[in-house]
Amino acid sequence: MVPSAATSDVSVTRRSRISHAPRTAPHTPTVVPLIVIDVTVPGTSSADGRRTLHAAFGDDLRLYVVTIDQHCQCVTFRVEVTSRTLADVIDLLTVKLDRATLGRAQSTMIPRPRD
Numbered sequence: 218m219v220p221s222a223a224t225s226d227v228s229v230t231r232r233s234r235i236s237h238a239p240r241t242a243p244h245t246p247t248v249v250p251l252i253v254i255d256v257t258v259p260g261t262s263s264a265d266g267r268r269t270l271h272a273a274f275g276d277d278l279r280l281y282v283v284t285i286d287q288h289c290q291c292v293t294f295r296v297e298v299t300s301r302t303l304a305d306v307i308d309l310l311t312v313k314l315d316r317a318t319l320g321r322a323q324s325t326m327i328p329r330p331r332d
Contacts, residue, residue: 246328249299252306255320257293261285266292266314273313274298274306293320299327 258266263282270280279297286293298306303324310317 248326249329250302251325251327252298252301252303252322254296254306254322255283255293256296256310256314257291257318257320258314259291259316261287261290261292263292263294266294269313270294270296273309274301277301
């Protein structure tokens with residue numbers, strides 16, 4: 218019996234069509250500091266404190282108003298700052314905010330936020 222020509226054609230046409238991209242080393246994300254600190258300032262409006270904090274820290278700032286205490290006449294913010302050290306954050310807070318009370322501070326490392 219004569220071997221079928223179709224069998225040899227099938228094996229030729231079954232070449233792998235998967236393109237293999239060159240392997241690269243896994244990307245190691247850049248990490249930056251994240252500082253979280255509670256800051257209490259005198260007043261009954263958060264507007265002045267927000268403006269001051271945004272001017273001091275710019276795009277590195279995430280800011281939350283925790284409480285506005287009408288009785289004690291103070292506003293407490295939760296301040297989260299990336300890409301700065303704890304010492305830098307405390308320095309800026311003490312220079313920019315008169316009569317601020319700094320609360321518990323936490324420092325950790327996180328992957329750098331995307332630009």
